[in-house]
Amino acid sequence: MVKRSYWLVLALFGLALCGAAFVFWYTTYAHNGAEEDAVFAVKHGDVDEPITPIPRDLKLDKRKVALGRRLFHDPQLSGDSRISCAHCHNLATGGVDGLAHPVGSSKTDGKIDTLTVFNSGFNFRLFWDGRAATLEDQIDFPMNNPCEMGSTWDEVIAKLGNDKAYRRDFADIYKENINPQTVRDAIATFERSLNTPNSRFDRYLRGDKQALDSSELAGYDLFKSLGCISCHQGMNMGGNMYEKLGLVEDYFRNRGNLRKVDLGRYNLTKDEDDRYEFRVPSLRNVALTAPYLHDASASTLDAAVIIMGKYQLGVDLREEEVAKIVKFLNALTGEYDGKLLSAHQQSGAHR
Numbered sequence: 001m002v003k004r005s006y007w008l009v010l011a012l013f014g015l016a017l018c019g020a021a022f023v024f025w026y027t028t029y030a031h032n033g034a035e036e037d038a039v040f041a042v043k044h045g046d047v048d049e050p051i052t053p054i055p056r057d058l059k060l061d062k063r064k065v066a067l068g069r070r071l072f073h074d075p076q077l078s079g080d081s082r083i084s085c086a087h088c089h090n091l092a093t094g095g096v097d098g099l100a101h102p103v104g105s106s107k108t109d110g111k112i113d114t115l116t117v118f119n120s121g122f123n124f125r126l127f128w129d130g131r132a133a134t135l136e137d138q139i140d141f142p143m144n145n146p147c148e149m150g151s152t153w154d155e156v157i158a159k160l161g162n163d164k165a166y167r168r169d170f171a172d173i174y175k176e177n178i179n180p181q182t183v184r185d186a187i188a189t190f191e192r193s194l195n196t197p198n199s200r201f202d203r204y205l206r207g208d209k210q211a212l213d214s215s216e217l218a219g220y221d222l223f224k225s226l227g228c229i230s231c232h233q234g235m236n237m238g239g240n241m242y243e244k245l246g247l248v249e250d251y252f253r254n255r256g257n258l259r260k261v262d263l264g265r266y267n268l269t270k271d272e273d274d275r276y277e278f279r280v281p282s283l284r285n286v287a288l289t290a291p292y293l294h295d296a297s298a299s300t301l302d303a304a305v306i307i308m309g310k311y312q313l314g315v316d317l318r319e320e321e322v323a324k325i326v327k328f329l330n331a332l333t334g335e336y337d338g339k340l341l342s343a344h345q346q347s348g349a350h351r
């Protein structure tokens with residue numbers, strides 16, 4: 001008798017356990033699995049692209065943006081009060097100077113190609129070698145560089161402090177008034193406002209399938225299938241990793257005349273693995289930022305794309321492939337202040 005009820009209890013207990021296990025499985029796995037699928041379909045349904053559009057609206061303090069804009073255009077930030085940041089970062093064009101090597105305060109030639117300030121707030125580090133971590137930190141470099149502004153903070157703060165309008169506007173925003181930190185904060189906030197949304201490519205990414213024509217689309221397909229996308233990726237199509245120039249073939253041996261700036265990140269880390277490593281540049285507005293590469297050795301986009309094929313991917317791109325990729329790159333030009341950016345004093349597209 002005792003034995004029979006013992007088995008019955010055990011059997012019932014086993015059944016209950018199985019039931020509980022089933023309910024647990026159904027609610028945690030089967031059910032969630034279906035939900036995950038639905039989320040996946042929404043996320044990847046019609047925008048299954050490795051690049052995301054530049055945001056149209058950034059929440060920034062408008063007073064800081066206006067103050068930073070004035071500072072960015074103010075030659076008082078340079079030692080001889082003749083050169084502003086905008087001197088080399090012309091916002092009427094691509095945020096660059098268009099020169100192979102920038103000419104700064106002391107009229108000594110700078111040694112490296114100018115990077116654009118447009119969309120620079122989206123880059124993970126600043127400069128070709130990534131030596132500045134934030135836009136705030138970045139400012140000290142041009143300010144103190146004799147090839148650029150050739151100035152010191154003491155001089156700058158003294159000059160700005162003599163200006164009534166600056167004293168008033170800084171006091172309105174910052175209780176500390178004018179000091180290096182507040183000047184950096186205002187300029188960096190202004191720079192974060194320099195994003196260029198609404199390129200034709202971004203309109204395509206947002207769902208307007210007519211925004212790119214068939215050869216631009218073919219260029220985008222090549223960009224992905226050849227592997228350009230493995231380095232020029234994310235919202236800025238670059239600016240989020242370091243890579244070696246000459247990954248597949250030795251670029252510098254072929255070019256010759258090695259200079260210190262060619263060593264890239266090695267100059268900072270002294271690590272052999274970092275030799276010739278640069279931050280992958282953003283390709284946003286790239287049609288407007290000639291010449292190309294840190295050494296400004298490519299004067300056209302065609303030339304830059306051919307170099308990329310050969311040294312980064314180990315392929316000799318055919319003429320029509322280069323043409324399609326360059327057409328695609330021309331569709332990356334965005335808007336600033338609601339207007340499509342354009343090239344130096346030119347009306348049409350610029351290669």
Ligand code: HEC
Pocket residue numbers: 072077083084085086087088089102103104105110112113114115116117120123125126127128129135138139142143147148149187191
């Ligand atoms: C004489 C020309 C010149 C002047 C003046 C100048 N810059 Fe630059 N700027 C450059 C060059 C060249 C680079 C690239 C340097 C490098 O990577 O080593 C650069 C890079 C930058 C970058 C990095 C962009 C990126 O994506 O990494 C920012 C931001 C910038 N400058 C902002 C400024 C600000 C702010 C000022 C004024 C305080 C200024 N620049 C003044 C020439 C100039």
Ligand code: HEC
Pocket residue numbers: 223226227228229230231232242243244245247278279280281282283286289291292293294295301304305308309312313325
């Ligand atoms: C392995 C990574 C890698 C791949 C793959 C790659 N790039 Fe680059 N790209 C870079 C780096 C790094 C630079 C900067 C090199 C330098 O100047 O020192 C660069 C520079 C460029 C530039 C010049 C940008 C400027 O502002 O000067 C263009 C244009 C460009 N790449 C397009 C392409 C295209 C198109 C492809 C595919 C055919 C491609 N890249 C493949 C890493 C890569």
